[in-house]
Amino acid sequence: MKLSEMATHANWASLQPEFVDSEVEAAYTSDLLSDVMANAHDADVLITIQAHNNTIAVASLAGIKGIVICNDRSIPEDMLASAAKEKIAIFRTSQNQFQTSQTVANALDA
Amino acid sequence: MNRLPDLSPDKSPLTLVEVIYSTTIREVMSTDPITVERNTPMSTVQQLMRDQGISGLPVAEQGRLFGIVSVQDLIEALQQGKLNVAVSNCMTERVVTLEEDMPLSMAISTFSKYRFGRFPVLNAAQRLTGIISVRDINVTLVNRLLQQVSKFESMFDSEVTPGIELNRVFHTRQHDFENGGKASTTIKKHLVDHHVDRSLVKRVAIASYELEMNQVVHSIGGTISYRITPEAVEILVQDRGPGIENVDQALTEGFTTANEWIKSLGFGAGLGLPNAKRVSDIFFIHSEPGVGTTVKAVVYLQPKKEEKHETE
Numbered sequence: 001m002k003l004s005e006m007a008t009h010a011n012w013a014s015l016q017p018e019f020v021d022s023e024v025e026a027a028y029t030s031d032l033l034s035d036v037m038a039n040a041h042d043a044d045v046l047i048t049i050q051a052h053n054n055t056i057a058v059a060s061l062a063g064i065k066g067i068v069i070c071n072d073r074s075i076p077e078d079m080l081a082s083a084a085k086e087k088i089a090i091f092r093t094s095q096n097q098f099q100t101s102q103t104v105a106n107a108l109d110a
Numbered sequence: 111m112n113r114l115p116d117l118s119p120d121k122s123p124l125t126l127v128e129v130i131y132s133t134t135i136r137e138v139m140s141t142d143p144i145t146v147e148r149n150t151p152m153s154t155v156q157q158l159m160r161d162q163g164i165s166g167l168p169v170a171e172q173g174r175l176f177g178i179v180s181v182q183d184l185i186e187a188l189q190q191g192k193l194n195v196a197v198s199n200c201m202t203e204r205v206v207t208l209e210e211d212m213p214l215s216m217a218i219s220t221f222s223k224y225r226f227g228r229f230p231v232l233n234a235a236q237r238l239t240g241i242i243s244v245r246d247i248n249v250t251l252v253n254r255l256l257q258q259v260s261k262f263e264s265m266f267d268s269e270v271t272p273g274i275e276l277n278r279v280f281h282t283r284q285h286d287f288e289n290g291g292k293a294s295t296t297i298k299k300h301l302v303d304h305h306v307d308r309s310l311v312k313r314v315a316i317a318s319y320e321l322e323m324n325q326v327v328h329s330i331g332g333t334i335s336y337r338i339t340p341e342a343v344e345i346l347v348q349d350r351g352p353g354i355e356n357v358d359q360a361l362t363e364g365f366t367t368a369n370e371w372i373k374s375l376g377f378g379a380g381l382g383l384p385n386a387k388r389v390s391d392i393f394f395i396h397s398e399p400g401v402g403t404t405v406k407a408v409v410y411l412q413p414k415k416e417e418k419h420e421t422e
């Protein structure tokens with residue numbers, strides 16, 4: 001399933017159009033950036049509430065292609081600008097991390 | 111002779127574990143084994159073992175296995191002067207067998223468990239199709255590992271492209287989260303552009319980013335210097351203070367001095383230094399309270415003997 005298809009399926013708002021619409025095979029859920037760095041291995045999507053610029057740096061270093069910001073947290077402009085520069089997708093959802101993880105897991109299993 | 115080293119998954123290198131789990135017994139066993147029948151005299155067994163240099167013969171008729179006759183059985187027959195009796199009187203009837211489709215790991219654990227020199231191998235229809243010895247396993251393992259090694263070698267030969275050499279210094283400022291990660295991102299791009307293996311890039315990225323963010327979070331600012339050669343990436347991180355009171359504690363997972371504000375940004379969980387150390391081939395830290403902290407982390411881009419250093 002492609003990132004854009006996943007977003008449509010899960011009803012996420014896509015907040016910046018400049019991203020590589022790659023295939024989603026795995027996701028990682030964490031709000032701890034050091035943990036993401038160390039363990040997100042080959043995750044394509046990061047599910048988190050960390051809506052700031054450093055999340056983009058970590059995502060870029062860890063090879064993550066899309067970030068889902070949970071609980072409708074507001075996303076600063078500079079984060080969106082960095083994401084566009086790194087070609088990383090940013091989505092937002094009103095669901096929490098658990099619900100979002102469940103949605104992604106179900107979609108990947110289907 | 112039939113003792114194998116401990117090849118359990120948690121104690122063996124990943125490559126070896128992959129080989130023993132992805133290889134089936136069928137690929138390892140000797141096919142068309144020499145067999146004898148139940149009414150073959152023991153004298154024929156003696157001859158076969160001597161001429162063929164084998165120490166165990168399956169007793170089978172039209173593929174159906176009845177037992178196995180070993181050197182031990184032959185010696186007993188010799189001692190008792192029973193060389194003319196039929197194999198069926200001397201053979202071991204309760205035979206431990208393996209199946210063709212089982213992974214090699216299964217054969218290895220069976221050898222460790224029973225200490226026999228060989229096991230007959232049956233197909234799904236319970237017909238004898240081969241025999242497997244420790245020698246078969248050794249030959250296969252050595253061949254597969256040689257293949258892997260040459261694959262790794264060719265990977266390293268071809269991967270790193272010319273122009274990878276780089277010396278660059280970045281500056282960080284205290285709590286400048288805006289620019290935090292810039293140095294690491296730049297270096298990662300450089301390595302990816304020069305076709306460094308992804309897993310090595312990832313290790314450099316982790317070490318670099320953790321050290322960079324440590325400077326942003328904890329120090330009053332400093333420099334991160336990179337020296338990249340085709341052989342290694344050397345990261346030298348130096349700050350102007352305040353220094354670490356207890357370096358051992360700082361290297362312990364979970365230990366942190368970060369405040370709530372830093373934690374709310376997803377940092378300061380006490381994973382930074384341990385993460386950086388874990389992915390480095392060489393890791394050196396020196397800190398003096400009131401003076402500053404210096405960390406040197408090296409990730410080899412070529413296979414080299416690994417060593418780990420902690421504090422001075």
